[in-house]
Amino acid sequence: MNGVPELLILRLLRSREMYGYEIVQAIREETEDVVTLGEGVVYPLLHTLERGGALTSRRAVINGRSRIYYALSPRGASRLTELTGLWSRLTQALQQVMKGNGYAEGV
Amino acid sequence: MPKEFDRLRERLLRAGIGAAQAGRYIAELKDHLDDLAAEEQRAGWSPNDADARAMRRLGYVDALADAMIARRELRTWSARAPAAAYVVAPSIVLAAATALWLALLVGACTWLRHSAGGLEDWPGRIRPLADGAAWFSNTTLSILLGWGLAVSAIRQRAPLAWPMLGLLVLAAAGAALQVGVTLPVGGAPGEIELGSGPGGSPLGLSGYWARFALNLAATAIPYALLNLWRSGRPAPSQT
Numbered sequence: 001m002n003g004v005p006e007l008l009i010l011r012l013l014r015s016r017e018m019y020g021y022e023i024v025q026a027i028r029e030e031t032e033d034v035v036t037l038g039e040g041v042v043y044p045l046l047h048t049l050e051r052g053g054a055l056t057s058r059r060a061v062i063n064g065r066s067r068i069y070y071a072l073s074p075r076g077a078s079r080l081t082e083l084t085g086l087w088s089r090l091t092q093a094l095q096q097v098m099k100g101n102g103y104a105e106g107v
Numbered sequence: 108m109p110k111e112f113d114r115l116r117e118r119l120l121r122a123g124i125g126a127a128q129a130g131r132y133i134a135e136l137k138d139h140l141d142d143l144a145a146e147e148q149r150a151g152w153s154p155n156d157a158d159a160r161a162m163r164r165l166g167y168v169d170a171l172a173d174a175m176i177a178r179r180e181l182r183t184w185s186a187r188a189p190a191a192a193y194v195v196a197p198s199i200v201l202a203a204a205t206a207l208w209l210a211l212l213v214g215a216c217t218w219l220r221h222s223a224g225g226l227e228d229w230p231g232r233i234r235p236l237a238d239g240a241a242w243f244s245n246t247t248l249s250i251l252l253g254w255g256l257a258v259s260a261i262r263q264r265a266p267l268a269w270p271m272l273g274l275l276v277l278a279a280a281g282a283a284l285q286v287g288v289t290l291p292v293g294g295a296p297g298e299i300e301l302g303s304g305p306g307g308s309p310l311g312l313s314g315y316w317a318r319f320a321l322n323l324a325a326t327a328i329p330y331a332l333l334n335l336w337r338s339g340r341p342a343p344s345q346t
Contacts, residue, residue: 020135021142039143040166041174043135047128048178067138068131 005037005045007087010054010072010080017058017071020046046070054079111168112137118172120264123186132175140165185263193260193273197252198280204248205284208240209299216290216297230290230297237288246318249281253326260330267334271327278322282315 008027012018018026023046024037049055054076057068072080112133119129143164147157165171175181185192212233219229253274260270285302302315 019138021139024139038166038170038174039139039164040136040171043132043139044175044178044181047132047175047181051180065138068135 003083003087004035005042006049007080007083008035008037009042009045009049010076010083013055013070013072014077014080017069019067019069023070049076111162115168115172117264118168119175120262122172122176123182123263124175125181125183126262128181128183129175136165136171183263185259185265189265189269193256193265193269194276197256197273197277201249201252201277201280201284204252205244205286208244209286209288212237212240212288213299220291230292234290237290241286241288245285249277249284249322250325252281253277253322253330257326257330257333261333261337267331270330274327274330275323278319278326281322282318285318 005027008031009023012023012026012030020042021039024039024042028036046055046057050057050070052075053073055070056073057070059066060069061067115136116129116133119132120126124132140161143161144154144157147160148154150157152160166174179187183192215233216230219233256270256273256277259265283302287298287300287302289298289300291297
């Protein structure tokens with residue numbers, strides 16, 4: 001599962017900026033609870049992605065509450081494309097194995 | 108709850124996470140906790156139960172701290188390379204600041220010499236500035252840098268050894284790096300004199316050791332005492 005939280009966060013932020021709580025809830029909803037990020041531990045990952053240039057952040061006051069919103073940067077968009085390709089190849093390969101092949105059946 | 112966040116902040120700082128980074132993490136966690144508690148209340152839990160459930164969902168101090176500490180890239184430069192941050196960099200800054208003001212002085216003198224436009228006594232006019240800069244550089248600059256180093260180390264909860272060594276080196280460098288400036292007078296050129304160590308100091312050996320002791324007394328001793336005082340204070344309470 002290494003890299004899954006990063007992929008999901010980058011994918012979610014592709015469409016709009018979000019703050020940490022929103023990101024965790026969105027991942028839970030969109031994966032129908034299959035993937036759940038630790039509520040508090042999402043922030044170190046967000047900080048790391050921001051430091052690496054994949055995300056940008058801004059503080060905004062909405063409904064009287066000051067929050068830090070994260071958005072995808074151009075570098076993050078490139079990283080998302082790279083990770084998406086990687087995961088597509090990986091899932092295809094895994095499905096191939098799960099379906100079974102000549103080697104497995106022959107043994 | 109604030110006590111848990113205080114404990115988390117201390118753990119993060121001691122592990123080398125920057126003060127600003129730790130502060131932002133905690134601010135985000137507080138917001139997140141409020142959102143979770145509101146969600147639990149909407150689900151029908153009493154405020155007290157909602158707070159407790161929100162805290163469980165957020166994660167406890169150790170897990171929250173470990174998640175941050177595990178990311179080496181979020182640690183400060185001073186935590187990753189304390190020798191460079193506390194020992195080497197301050198002396199380089201001292202030398203660079205001295206070189207910078209001397210370069211500015213030489214530049215100003217050169218410019219005035221060629222374009223003062225009949226202003227014959229320009230050396231007299233900038234002499235107070237040059238003397239003041241030399242005095243500041245010789246007596247105060249290394250102490251100010253030492254205070255900056257000490258404040259940074261305290262803020263970052265750095266272990267005593269590296270900052271103390273840095274203050275020692277800075278006191279020695281500050282005592283050794285003594286500048287004397289003679290401005291051009293009439294047709295005679297100006298002169299910059301640099302003391303480069305105990306033997307080469309314009310004021311001689313005793314002057315060097317006196318300056319060294321003064322620098323140490325103004326920086327390392329208060330820093331060590333403050334550390335001693337802080338270590339005697341009770342740590343943020345355990346959960």
